Each structure stands twice: as structure tokens, then as C-alpha cells.
Amino acid sequence: xxxxxxxxxxxxxxxxxxxxxxxxxxxxxxxxxxxxxxxxxxxxxxxxxxxxxxxxxxxxxxxxxxxxxxxxxxxxxxxxxxxxxxxxxxxxxxxxxxxxxxxxx
Numbered sequence: 622x623x624x625x626x627x628x629x630x631x632x633x634x635x636x637x638x639x640x641x642x643x644x645x646x647x648x649x650x651x652x653x654x655x656x657x658x659x660x661x662x663x664x665x666x667x668x669x670x671x672x673x674x675x676x677x678x679x680x681x682x683x684x685x686x687x688x689x690x691x692x693x694x695x696x697x698x699x700x701x702x703x704x705x706x707x708x709x710x711x712x713x714x715x716x717x718x719x720x721x722x723x724x725x726x
Contacts, residue, residue: 624641629672637676639678643683644683648666
């Protein structure tokens with residue numbers, strides 16, 4: 622669902638040269654696969670593929686979970702707030718220390 626929501630955001634925002642990163646190799650592989658996904662998440666995967674045809678860029682890439690601290694922190698935060706929030710300029714305060722740590726590794 623997160624992959625699909627990201628694709629929707631990119632399409633609705635008219636973004637170009639988008640690269641989506643995920644630490645779920647299974648989801649990345651399913652989205653990048655040319656065959657139809659017939660799993661229980663298949664309809665969401667297929668909808669995401671259709672959305673991605675409207676976005677230029679590299680699509681989805683896999684990254685290791687330890688290299689994705691900012692996304693992990695955002696996901697944990699999102700699971701508790703219960704509303705939709707979007708940031709486009711400055712990163713939210715909850716990410717400042719994560720970004721600093723990852724840049725200085």
C-alpha cells in the first residue's frame with residue numbers, strides 16, 4: 622500500500638525523475654516484474670505498475686533496511702498519527718537527527 626500511495630503522490634504531483642526505495646525485496650521484485658502478480662497483494666501491485674507508467678524515472682529499487690533509517694522512522698511515526706501528512710520543503714523535525722547520522726556514517 623505504501624508503494625501504491627507513493628506512486629499516486631508522484632502522479633498527482635506531476636513529479637518527474639522519481640526513484641522509489643524500499644527495503645522489501647519481495648515488493649520491489651513484484652513491482653518490477655513484467656508478469657501479472659497473482660498473489661493476495663496482486664491487485665495493489667498491478668495498480669502500482671499502472672500508476673508508474675505515468676511517472677518518469679527509475680521506478681522502484683531495493684535498499685537494505687539498515688540504510689533506510691529515515692523511512693523506518695517515518696513509517697513508525699505514521700502508524701501512530703492516524704492522518705495523512707506530506708512534507709515538500711524542509712524535512713520534519715523527527716528526521717533531522719536521522720539524516721545527520723546517515724550523512725556522517
